[in-house]
Amino acid sequence: xxxVIGTESTWSLRALxxxxxxxxxxxxxxxxxxxxxxKAKLANVSPTKQVPALLVEGHVIADSLAIAEFFNDLSEGxxxxxxxxxxxxxxxxxxxxxxxxxxxRCELPFSFTxxxxxxxxxxxxxxxxxxxTLFAAAHSPFMFAKPTMVDAFYAVLAYRLFSYxxxxxxxxxEYQNGLVAWLEARNVLHLVHS
Numbered sequence: 001x002x003x004v005i006g007t008e009s010t011w012s013l014r015a016l017x018x019x020x021x022x023x024x025x026x027x028x029x030x031x032x033x034x035x036x037x038x039k040a041k042l043a044n045v046s047p048t049k050q051v052p053a054l055l056v057e058g059h060v061i062a063d064s065l066a067i068a069e070f071f072n073d074l075s076e077g078x079x080x081x082x083x084x085x086x087x088x089x090x091x092x093x094x095x096x097x098x099x100x101x102x103x104x105r106c107e108l109p110f111s112f113t114x115x116x117x118x119x120x121x122x123x124x125x126x127x128x129x130x131x132x133t134l135f136a137a138a139h140s141p142f143m144f145a146k147p148t149m150v151d152a153f154y155a156v157l158a159y160r161l162f163s164y165x166x167x168x169x170x171x172x173x174e175y176q177n178g179l180v181a182w183l184e185a186r187n188v189l190h191l192v193h194s
Contacts, residue, residue, distance in 0.1 A: 002027040003067075004042065006051035009033065009192055010110045010156045011064040015052040016188040017152035018068045022075045028191060065098045068149045079149040090150045093134065093143065097153040101127050104157070108164050112193060116165045128166070131157065135172035141182065143175070155179040159189075 003019070003026045005012035019026055031051060032038040039049070046053035046062050054061040054070065061070050072079035080087045103123035108114070120128065134154070137143075143150040158179035161168070168176050183189065 001025075002029060002055040004029045004031060004045055004051055004053040004055065005192055006031045006033040006042075007192055008110055008112065009051050010105075010160070011050075012052045012192050013156045013183075013188060014064040014149075014153050015054070015067045016191060017155060017183070017186060018071050018079055018149050020186045020188060021147050021149075021152060022071055022078050024071060024074075030191065064153075065094065068094070068152065072149065079152075081144045081146075081148060086144055090144065090148055093150045094153050096134075097157065101131070101157065103127050104131070104160075108160055108166075110156070110160050111163070114160075114163045118164055128161075128168075131161070132168045132172040135168055135175040138172075138175035140171075140174045141178035147182070151179060151182065155183040159183050 001024070003012075003015060005016065005028060007030065016026075031042045033051070042051065042053075043049045045055065046060060048062045050062065052062075052064055052067060054067045056070075061067050068079060077087075080090050103121060104127045107120055107124045108118065135158075139145065142148065143154070158176045161176065162180045167173055
């Protein structure tokens with residue numbers, strides 16, 4: 001299996017983390033998202049022209065959530081809790097991250113050298129409160145008893161907030177700090193560094 005990822009791509013990091021949880025070995029192809037030549041290559045690989053894209057047995061699986069679900073199916077449920085209620089809750093949390101928090105993503109773009117002098121909009125502050133509520137509910141160090149796709153999807157957000165100097169209030173900060181440490185220990189950040 002080959003995973004096509006992009007420079008400084010948070011969605012690529014999420015797919016990489018899901019593979020890392022399950023110890024799935026992947027061939028990695030890095031696309032420089034600032035290069036027109038590389039973007040043209042990506043258009044030949046991914047129908048969405050976006051990263052990540054998983055190439056497996058002649059098929060292309062585009063989008064981090066679809067890739068996470070594919071890995072979950074491949075591992076017979078290894079990326080979600082076994083309890084049906086927790087599984088549904090986990091899927092809901094991942095969907096919320098996947099589709100939401102647009103103000104935070106827009107106002108705090110992912111970067112390995114972020115600007116820490118920020119002024120968040122009311123919309124971003126509202127989203128930050130939601131993140132704090134979600135993180136406070138975690139069974140630290142992970143959202144559930146073991147690492148799941150929830151942790152993979154939110155670790156990138158935790159790292160982004162941390163890099164901008166945003167520390168959540170207790171008890172949310174415990175999960176935030178745990179996710180940042182876990183992400184750094186998974187040894188995937190360097191894969192998207194340009």
